[in-house]
Structures are given as structure tokens and as C-alpha cells.
Amino acid sequence: MHSLPPPHPDAILHSQRLTTTIITAIEQAGGIIPFDEFMQRALYTPGLGYYSAGMQKFGTAGDFVTAPEITPLFAQCIARQCQQVLTNFESGVILEFGAGSGIMAVDILKTLEELDCLPAHYFILEVSSDLQQQQKAMFQAQAPQFLPLVEWLSRLPTEPLQGVILANEVMDSIPVQRFTVQADDIAESYITYKDNSFHWQEQVTPNEILQQAVTDLELPVGYVSEINLALPAWIQSIADILETGMVLLIDYGFPSKEFYHPQRNQGTLMCHYRHHSHIDPLILVGLQDITAHINFTAVAEATVNTNLHVAGYTTQANFLLACGLADILFSLNPDDKQKYLKQAQQVKTLILPSEMGELFKVMGLTKNLDIPLLGFSKDERTRL
Ligand SMILES: C[S@@+](CC[C@H](N)C(=O)[O-])C[C@H]1O[C@@H](n2cnc3c(N)ncnc32)[C@H](O)[C@@H]1O
Numbered sequence: 001m002h003s004l005p006p007p008h009p010d011a012i013l014h015s016q017r018l019t020t021t022i023i024t025a026i027e028q029a030g031g032i033i034p035f036d037e038f039m040q041r042a043l044y045t046p047g048l049g050y051y052s053a054g055m056q057k058f059g060t061a062g063d064f065v066t067a068p069e070i071t072p073l074f075a076q077c078i079a080r081q082c083q084q085v086l087t088n089f090e091s092g093v094i095l096e097f098g099a100g101s102g103i104m105a106v107d108i109l110k111t112l113e114e115l116d117c118l119p120a121h122y123f124i125l126e127v128s129s130d131l132q133q134q135q136k137a138m139f140q141a142q143a144p145q146f147l148p149l150v151e152w153l154s155r156l157p158t159e160p161l162q163g164v165i166l167a168n169e170v171m172d173s174i175p176v177q178r179f180t181v182q183a184d185d186i187a188e189s190y191i192t193y194k195d196n197s198f199h200w201q202e203q204v205t206p207n208e209i210l211q212q213a214v215t216d217l218e219l220p221v222g223y224v225s226e227i228n229l230a231l232p233a234w235i236q237s238i239a240d241i242l243e244t245g246m247v248l249l250i251d252y253g254f255p256s257k258e259f260y261h262p263q264r265n266q267g268t269l270m271c272h273y274r275h276h277s278h279i280d281p282l283i284l285v286g287l288q289d290i291t292a293h294i295n296f297t298a299v300a301e302a303t304v305n306t307n308l309h310v311a312g313y314t315t316q317a318n319f320l321l322a323c324g325l326a327d328i329l330f331s332l333n334p335d336d337k338q339k340y341l342k343q344a345q346q347v348k349t350l351i352l353p354s355e356m357g358e359l360f361k362v363m364g365l366t367k368n369l370d371i372p373l374l375g376f377s378k379d380e381r382t383r384l
Contacts, residue, residue, distance in 0.1 A: 004284070005274050011055070011287050018048040018286035023193050032190035032201055035281075036230075039175035042285050044127060050286050051128040051173070058101045063289055064272040066169050067250075067316070067356060068104035071346035075107030077323035078248070081364075081375045082108065082164045083117045085246045088369065091120035092163030092245065095153075098170035099124045102135030109146045118149065119163060125153045160243035168250045171299070172291040174234065176226040178267065179205070179214050183221050186214045191282065198282040217260055225260060225267040226292045232302040239306035239367065246373065247308065247365040250316065253294030254361075255384045260295075268293035296361055297384050303365060312364035312376025313384055317357030320350055322378040 007015065022041050026033050033041075043050045056062040059069050067074040086092040099105050105122060112118050126132045132152045139147050178189035180202050188205035191198050205211055213227055238247055253259065259268070271278050273288035281290040300310045314322075329347050334340045351357040364373045 004276050004278065007284065007287055014048070014053065014055075015284065015286045018042070018045055019198075021045055021048065022198075022285065026191065026193050032192045032203070034207075035178045035189040035191055035200075036175040038191040038198070039281065039290050042281070042290060043173060043175070045286075046129075048286055049128075050289055052130055053286065054130045055287070057289065060275075063274055065275075066100060067350055067360070068107065068168065069101065070349055071343065072103075072107040072110075073325060073328055073343070073347060074320070074350060075104045076111045076328055077320045077325050077375075078104070078166065078168075079108045079111035079115070080323045081246075081248065081319075081373065082119075082166075083112060083115050084371070084374045085164050085369065086112070086117050086119055088371070089162050089244070093121040093123060093161055094119045094164045094166065095123040095125060095157075095161060095241075097125050097165070097167040098131075098173065099126055099135050100131065100169075102138035103142075104166075104168060105135070105150070106138060106143045106146070109149065110143060113146075120149075122146070122150045123153055123157065123161075124150060125156060127154065129154070156237055156241050161241055161245065162243050163245045165238055165242055165245070165247040166250075167248070169252075171228075171231070171234075171249060171251045171294050172253075173289070174228055174230050176228045176230075176269075176292045177207070177210050178224070178226050178269070179210065181214065181219045181221055181223040186211050198285070200282070217256075219260060220262065220265075223260075223262075223265050225264070226269060228292065228295070228298065231298055235299065235302035235308070236306055238365075239303070239308045242308070242367050244368040245366070246311070246369060247367075248375075249294075249299065249363045249365070250319075250360065251294045252356075252359045252361070253296050256295050256297035259293065259297070294361070296363055299363055300384050307367050308365040309367065310363065310384075311366040311369075312362070312373050312379065314362055314376050314379035315358050316360035316362055317351035317353070318379050319362040319375040322375050325351065 044052055046052050096105055180187040185204045187202040190201045190203055192201045269279055269281055270291050271281050271288045273284055303310060332343055349355045364376055
């Protein structure tokens with residue numbers, strides 16, 4: 001079974017409080033809720049969900065480490081891509097979805113200042129009010145001079161934007177539907193509560209959109225996976241708000257063929273708890289991250305009826321190298337050998353195929369902006 005570190009007694013109490021609210025929702029719904037609703041509640045219940053409560057999530061003292069937490073060189077590369085786009089506007093802005101600890105925003109602004117290309121505004125759209133507070137504290141501590149530029153939002157602005165929209169490891173936190181292909185039907189995964197724990201319950205789905213979307217995938221009987229039915233609306237909302245500019249989506253995932261590969265027949269759900277990864281989202285409720293990989297073909301397809309154009313799709317390694325990662329590393333002072341070696345090691349984590357280099361992908365979408373994006377200039381082979 002699970003060999004995970006035991007939670008602190010306070011954390012157990014916290015998890016029990018969240019569990020009680022989910023049990024109530026299950027009872028009110030007649031005994032089961034769909035998995036996507038369970039994931040939504042586990043991650044985002046105000047004050048209690050994993051992303052909505054005040055526990056340390058990012059970095060070595062938390063549950064997982066994201067690229068901007070590993071090294072500022074990641075954000076420096078993203079900033080160079082932003083610079084190329086921002087120079088097309090007199091007062092372009094950046095909007096970052098789900099800014100986590102806030103460190104990427106700080107490092108991007110530091111780099112853009114050095115490049116003399118600060119945006120007119122840096123919006124952070126963060127659904128978690130607790131994370132908004134943590135991000136403000138990060139700016140206070142690390143770069144208070146940028147605070148006048150930064151504006152926190154809980155939903156997309158109503159005014160159209162010109163500039164850049166960023167989302168690093170955000171799509172993987174959007175709740176997904178889980179399904180099983182049956183001989184004559186598509187079963188959806190529901191969650192029920194009995195004998196003091198949450199359990200899966202597969203049931204033929206009444207959701208016709210899910211039924212059709214999974215049928216179209218032509219998967220074999222018994223195949224279990226996920227699909228993100230919220231993605232098209234999310235992409236549409238971005239298309240609606242971006243007047244001119246670029247969207248940069250960075251996340252772990254694959255094109256559809258690999259996502260629904262015959263051997264990946266148990267899906268991609270993954271949970272992160274104190275640097276342990278496992279596949280059971282029904283435990284440690286509110287104390288662990290729950291994620292699903294991204295089907296980048298589905299992201300591209302979601303742009304079809306929008307004015308967004310897929311301007312590039314490549315691996316994280318290709319993207320960062322095209323943005324000058326190697327040059328940035330070589331420009332660092334090698335005299336402090338220990339520091340330099342540490343930075344070189346961090347760069348390896350970002351680009352090695354066995355680490356983040358190939359599993360993580362970058363997709364660039366543009367609207368009314370016809371320029372060859374810097375980060376995709378080295379790509380010769382990544383296909384959707
Ligand atoms: C895995 S964390 C990544 C954080 C950060 N981008 C990083 O790379 O360290 C996911 C973040 O996305 C946020 N999030 C999830 N869904 C969102 C949405 N629909 N809009 C804005 N933020 C969202 C979460 O609150 C959290 O800050």
C-alpha cells in the first residue's frame with residue numbers, strides 16, 4: 001500500500017474538515033459525485049482545498065518543485081520570449097495564470113527590467129486567495145519596486161489585452177473527467193463515501209459530451225483514462241480576452257496518440273505529497289496535489305473555432321535552448337565553482353530528456369501577431 005510520510009495531526013484535522021464538506025456534497029447529490037467535481041472540491045474548496053488553504057506546496061519544504069522554483073534561468077528564458085512579443089506594443093501587458101509562489105513573476109520582471117522592456121502591467125490571475133497573499137509577500141520580500149505594476153485578479157479582466165498570457169503548470173490542475181470504456185457504453189468515474197473512506201464507482205455516464213468525446217477516441221474495452229472537457233471553454237476565454245499577442249502554455253503532456261497510447265491504459269492521474277508521487281487521489285484529501293497530464297492535441301483542437309493560431313509546439317528543452325538558456329548559463333561567473341556547478345545541475349534538470357526536458361512541452365498560441373516566435377525557432381521535429 002502507500003508508504004507516504006504521515007501527516008501532522010493539524011493537517012489530519014484540516015483534511016477531516018474538507019472531507020466532511022465533500023461527504024455533505026455527496027449526500028446532497030444522492031450518494032455519488034463525478035470525479036471532476038471531487039477534484040475541484042479537493043483542490044479549490046475555499047479555505048480548505050489544497051490550493052486554497054495556507055500550507056507550503058512549492059519547493060523543497062512543500063510537495064513538489066516546478067521549473068521556476070528550480071532556477072531563475074527558467075523565468076529568464078520565458079522573459080526573453082516575452083520581450084520579443086512585448087516589443088510589438090507601446091504598452092503591452094503580461095497576464096500570468098496560477099502564479100504559485102510568485103517567483104516566476106518576480107524573475108520575469110527582473111529580467112525584463114534588465115532588457116529595458118517592462119510591461120505596462122503584470123496581471124496575476126490566481127483562483128486561490130491564500131496563494132494571492134503568498135505571491136504578494138514574495139513581491140514584498142524580493143522585488144517591492146515592481147508592486148505598482150502588479151495587479152491580482154480572481155477572474156479574467158473584461159477589457160481586452162495586448163501582450164502575453166502565461167500559464168506554467170496550470171492546465172494540469174484543471175479538474176478532469178475520468179472514464180472507462182465498456183463493451184457498449186462509456187462509464188464515468190464517480191466518487192462515493194463509505195466505511196470511512198472515498199471509493200470509486202463506475203457508472204454509465206449521462207453526460208453526452210463525454211460519451212461522444214470518448215467514443216471518438218476509439219479506445220479498447222477496459223481502457224481507463226481522463227479527458228478535460230473544461231479545456232475548450234478555458235481556451236475560448238483566453239481567445240476572447242487576448243486582442244493581440246501570444247499565449248504560452250507550459251505543462252507535462254503529450255499529443256493525443258501518446259496520451260491515449262494502448263499501454264497508458266490507466267490514465268495519467270498523479271498526486272504529489274511531500275515529494276512522493278502516487279496515483280491515489282482519494283487519500284490525503286486537501287493535503288496533496290492532484291494532477292492530470294495534458295493532451296496537447298486537444299489544446300490545439302480547442303483553438304480551432306477561435307482566432308488563436310498554434311504558432312509553435314515543442315519540448316521544454318528545445319524551447320529553453322532556443323530562448324538562449326545555454327548563453328545565459330555561459331554568461332554566469334564560473335569563478336565561484338560550487339555555485340556554477342549547482343546552476344549547471346539545475347539547467348540539466350530543466351533540459352535532460354530523463355528529467356523535465358521532454359515530458360514538459362511548450363505550446364505558443366498567437367492572435368493577430370504573425371512573427372516566428374523565438375522559443376520555437378530550433379524545433380524541427382515535435383509534432384502534434
Ligand atoms: C501546479 S501550480 C503551478 C504554479 C506556478 N505556475 C509554478 O509553475 O510554480 C498550479 C497553479 O494554478 C492555479 N490555478 C489552477 N486553476 C486555475 C485557473 N483556472 N485560473 C487561474 N489559476 C489557476 C493554482 O491555484 C496554482 O497557483
